[in-house]
Amino acid sequence: HPQNFQEEDRSLLRRDDCRAKGGTPGFKVAILGAAGGIGQPLALLMKMNPLVSALHLYDVVNSPGVTADISHMDTAAVVHGFLGQSQLESALTGMDLVIIPAGVPRKPGMTRDDLFKINAGIVKTLCEGIAKFCPNAIVNLISNPVNSTVPIAAEVFKKAGTYDPKRLLGVTMLDVVRANTFVAEVLGIDPRDVDVPVVGGHAGVTILPLLSQVKPPSSFSREEIDYLTNRIQDGGTEVVQAKAGTGSATLSMAYAAVKFADACLRGLRGDAGVVECAFVASQVTELPFFATKVRLGRTGAEEIYQLGPLNEYERSGLEKAKKELAESIQKGISFIRK
Ligand code: NAD
Numbered sequence: 001h002p003q004n005f006q007e008e009d010r011s012l013l014r015r016d017d018c019r020a021k022g023g024t025p026g027f028k029v030a031i032l033g034a035a036g037g038i039g040q041p042l043a044l045l046m047k048m049n050p051l052v053s054a055l056h057l058y059d060v061v062n063s064p065g066v067t068a069d070i071s072h073m074d075t076a077a078v079v080h081g082f083l084g085q086s087q088l089e090s091a092l093t094g095m096d097l098v099i100i101p102a103g104v105p106r107k108p109g110m111t112r113d114d115l116f117k118i119n120a121g122i123v124k125t126l127c128e129g130i131a132k133f134c135p136n137a138i139v140n141l142i143s144n145p146v147n148s149t150v151p152i153a154a155e156v157f158k159k160a161g162t163y164d165p166k167r168l169l170g171v172t173m174l175d176v177v178r179a180n181t182f183v184a185e186v187l188g189i190d191p192r193d194v195d196v197p198v199v200g201g202h203a204g205v206t207i208l209p210l211l212s213q214v215k216p217p218s219s220f221s222r223e224e225i226d227y228l229t230n231r232i233q234d235g236g237t238e239v240v241q242a243k244a245g246t247g248s249a250t251l252s253m254a255y256a257a258v259k260f261a262d263a264c265l266r267g268l269r270g271d272a273g274v275v276e277c278a279f280v281a282s283q284v285t286e287l288p289f290f291a292t293k294v295r296l297g298r299t300g301a302e303e304i305y306q307l308g309p310l311n312e313y314e315r316s317g318l319e320k321a322k323k324e325l326a327e328s329i330q331k332g333i334s335f336i337r338k
């Protein structure tokens, strides 16, 4: 009913006003693809994040229902929903952080690169919107294939004249989350006490866990190294197969996305020492993009860390990773430049 909708809208505006007057600190966050398998639990968890004052939920379907549902949670963030391309401008205007889990997921037998055909266009359109309506926002890109969608986003922003490499981050946090879990299982310790750097990219052999740099310092047998490396590289496929055609990781991804978004927001707030792995523009290797640890600050990825000492196993893995990454990056760049 239009009148009720307007009434509800006005009350939301009053709440926004009131919050602004109270000076409650908080960031404005948009989720693009908010009604999807990742989008919904991600919206739920972001609504619970005390650093968020406004949460914009955008999708091309079903966002009104997800918004109504999430908006009843008694946490501080004020939620607004946006449906379809005509509402992209309102969804994005004023945002500090934009998280993008929009796009199709894998089915068994597919590679992430098989998603390129559909997801490249989706990411292009959404990034054109970001360039127009919130060019200074930090972007967390989740849509696969991340190894190509991040270069696509960079090209779109370059074309629009808004590109700042510090603000564009491909989300590889799920690889770190999985690595921490699997390594903790092998070591028999709490995963919260484990930190595994995972570098390279986000697909198969490009996912390179640096087990020689695990914290707490640990040594593994060759058998354990093979088992852990393969399991971390194939973690996504393990879930795709278990879900048997109904999708890929959504719940662990939402958890990982929120862990990463929260780190970005703490960086924006000015917290010191916020360091996470992400796929970013980089000079660590000869490739234009690479995932490593980065320090997150007020302007995004402010410092890109070097790889540190690698053992023979990791050096050989790095060569394989770079070969595949180079092609995926080029494919993304060519999609926009063609
Ligand atoms: P899903 O199909 O459940 O949800 C995707 C959502 O995107 C849907 O609600 C759909 O309506 C929406 N969408 C499609 N086109 C859109 C557009 N133009 N604008 C806005 N929204 C649009 O898929 P999912 O399981 O949530 O996965 C989403 C993406 O995330 C996939 O590409 C998947 O491969 C990727 N993914 C990445 C990681 C990672 O580690 N980076 C992990 C898991 C999944």
Ligand code: LMR
Binding pocket: 105, 106, 112, 144, 174, 235, 236, 237, 239, 240, 248, 249
């Ligand atoms: C993952 O790692 O779970 C995601 O990239 C989804 C997939 O297709 O594996």
